[in-house]
Amino acid sequence: MTRQQKITTVLFDLDGTIIDTNELIIQSFMHALKGIVPEGFGREHIIPSMGQPLSMQLQHFSGRQDVESLTQAYREYNHVRHDEMVSLFPGVADVVARLHAAGIRMGIVTTKMRASSIRALELLGIYKYMETLVSLDDVEHAKPHPEPVAKAIQALGVKPSETFMIGDSSVDMKSAIAAGAIPVGVAWSLKGKNHLLEAGAAHILHEMTELLALCGIELEGVEG
Numbered sequence: 001m002t003r004q005q006k007i008t009t010v011l012f013d014l015d016g017t018i019i020d021t022n023e024l025i026i027q028s029f030m031h032a033l034k035g036i037v038p039e040g041f042g043r044e045h046i047i048p049s050m051g052q053p054l055s056m057q058l059q060h061f062s063g064r065q066d067v068e069s070l071t072q073a074y075r076e077y078n079h080v081r082h083d084e085m086v087s088l089f090p091g092v093a094d095v096v097a098r099l100h101a102a103g104i105r106m107g108i109v110t111t112k113m114r115a116s117s118i119r120a121l122e123l124l125g126i127y128k129y130m131e132t133l134v135s136l137d138d139v140e141h142a143k144p145h146p147e148p149v150a151k152a153i154q155a156l157g158v159k160p161s162e163t164f165m166i167g168d169s170s171v172d173m174k175s176a177i178a179a180g181a182i183p184v185g186v187a188w189s190l191k192g193k194n195h196l197l198e199a200g201a202a203h204i205l206h207e208m209t210e211l212l213a214l215c216g217i218e219l220e221g222v223e224g
Helices: 023-033 043-049 054-062 068-085 092-101 116-121 147-156 169-179 193-198 208-216
Strands: 007-010 106-110 132-134 165-166 180-184 203-205
Touching: 007 147, 023 054, 023 068, 043 054, 054 068, 054 132, 054 165, 068 116, 092 106, 092 208, 106 147, 116 132, 132 147, 147 165, 147 169, 165 169, 169 180, 169 193, 180 193, 193 203, 203 208
Parallel strands: 007 106, 007 165, 106 132, 165 180, 180 203
Antiparallel strands: none
């Protein structure tokens, strides 16, 4: 694949993009909403809104404005089950190490809270490669607003036009576009790749290793 522009920076969403937390998220919602949502409520209702801030999703599902108790129930379940239920998607560890070796700057832009983001990144061994982390705690406006992606770009001192934002949700694509970055979707998104293309994805990764070629890094004989 031929590069059309120089890429110096890659920003990653977390959940559903590089970290497989899909089942943990779904089960955490089911636990928190037990007895509150209708009998037929299930994963097909949860998946379309994944990627949005937790409180917004809980308000939507429960019909309540005050979701503090639901948020607490979600986080308690999520915390207990976290380490056994999270893993990196295939190829992520190797690709991140290769990007780092090639001098590509990297960061995280997520709608997770900072503490849980760091916990997952450290657990899975890739936190050391990330030069910046923009979490829900760090912004006034979450994705799809441009603020989170723009804040990461500003923190790294890089050009938006040389920055990929990798994500599994339309909010990732929209935030990237609004911040002047290049939106890249992942085909393993539970929402499907068409959802990401419709949201403006410039590229779709079918395997994480395809990111190396997009960044101009040879798949064999990577230097460093």
